[in-house]
Amino acid sequence: MVWLFIAMYQLVYYSEQKDLVDRQRYDIVALGKAITNAESGQRGYLLTGHTLFLDTLEQGRTETRQVLVRLDKQTSDQPEVRIGLDRIKQLVHQKFDVMDKTIQVQLHAGDFSPHLSLNKDKGREVMKLIDDQLDEIDSKLQRLREGFEQEIRKRMFASVIGAILLGVLIIGVLLFSYRSTTELLEQVLENQAVAKQASHQADHDLLTGLPNRRSVDVHLANTYQLARHTSKQFAILFMDLDGFKQVNDKYGHGVGDALLIEVADMFKKVLRQSDFLARQGGDEFVLVVGSYLYRQELTQLAERLIKLFSQPVMTRGIPLEIGVSIGIAEYPHHGKHVKQLLHVADKAMYDSKKSGKNRYSFGSE
Structure with a gap:
């Protein structure tokens, strides 16, 4: 009987530890999202000059601090995780330092300061290090x-065996053990469901259900390796919604979130099954197109995407007038490496914004 109680106690203990790990993995995802939101606020301000985006930056900063405090408490007895968390704290500090410096450069030097591109690249490098550390901690967890x-x-096996042996002697104890074992089984199944959901959330955007930034990196790495070995081409389309901020300002974030969900569904309806669509963050989407032969196919695709917004988008009964600016980079025409292609597509998207919005631009030749 003592052996059975010990096994049951250990079973509860390990279940609680597993629950703690699930919460930590969820907070790792939340930390990445908070930093991304802050980055979206910074980029929005640099793009538009509107100080309202600074509120998004500060909200992301606050959420980042809150998540770090939770993780700090949760990992007090996990030295192998603590090391990575301390490194992330340093990188987060560097990341916000870079964003703050970029904001100051924008405020004092203007839109065309040469320091902005340098700080932007430094911020991306730090973000890449943060993502790597988050992935490493998630793997450890x-x-x-x-x-x-x-x-x-x-312990489950030990508990069942103990319950069976004890049940031979005492029917009443058998019934009690059966009830306890059933509850524990339900708890295990529930924890497995939570873990499965946490794993999905780590690779997908919680709002739209599309793959997130982390999934984009993995997909691009695989696509790049395949293209390099088969000498095939692929393209990256950066898409940023025009007028989305005005929707948020006028109707609130609830309508804005509903609009993002509607836009994601609209995009998927005009894409092929082989196309990879992801939400990069905020109102930015990334589309990876493989298996095409001519640039005209990309032009036609971009025109179909833009045409989606030729009429107002009905969201919660409200006709919302928005558009989409698209930047296109082709491998190997615009770059030999993924990082270079991402930079070209991003710059081309900003060129579309500067040229009047709701249009597409290819990267520089």
Whole structure:
């Protein structure tokens, strides 16, 4: 009987530890999203000069601090995770430092300061390091979770065996043990569902359900390797919604979020099954197009995407007038590496904004 109680106690303990790891993995996702939101606010301000975007930056900064405080408390007994978290704290400080300096340069030097591009590139480098650290911590937490699951299975087996042996002697104890085991099984299944959801959230945008920035990096890496070995071409389309901020300002974030969901569905209706669509953050989307032969196919695709907004988008019964500015970069025409292609597509998208919005531009020859 003592052996059974010990196994049951350990089962509850490992279940609680696994729950803690699930919460930590969820907070890792939330941390990445908070930093991305802050970055969107910074980029919005640099693009438009509107100080309202600074509120988004500060909100992202506040959410980042809150998540870091939670993770700090949760990882007090996990030295292997603590090391990575301390590194992330340093990188987050650097990231916001770079964003703050960029804002100051914008305020004092104007839109065309040569320092902006340098700070932007530095910010992306720091963000890449943050993403790598987040991935590393998530991998460590996943391994911890797998270890806890293994221990839970062992304790479950021990509990069932103990319950069976004890049930031979005392029917009443058998019934009690059966009830406890059933509850524990339900808890295990529930935890598995939470873990599955957390794993999905780590790679997908919580609002639109589209792949997120992390998934874009993985997909582009795979697409690049395939293209390099098969000598095929692929293209990256950066898409930024025109007029989205005005929708948020006029109707609130609830309508803005509903609009993003509607836009994501509209995009998917005109894309092929092989096209990869993701939400980069804020009102930015990334489209990776493979298996095409001529640039005209990209031109036609861009025109179809722009045509989606030729009429107001009905959202919650409200006709919303928005557009989309698109920047296109082709491999290997505009770059030999993914990072270079992303930069070209991003710049081409800004060229579309400067040329009047709701249009597309290819990267510089």
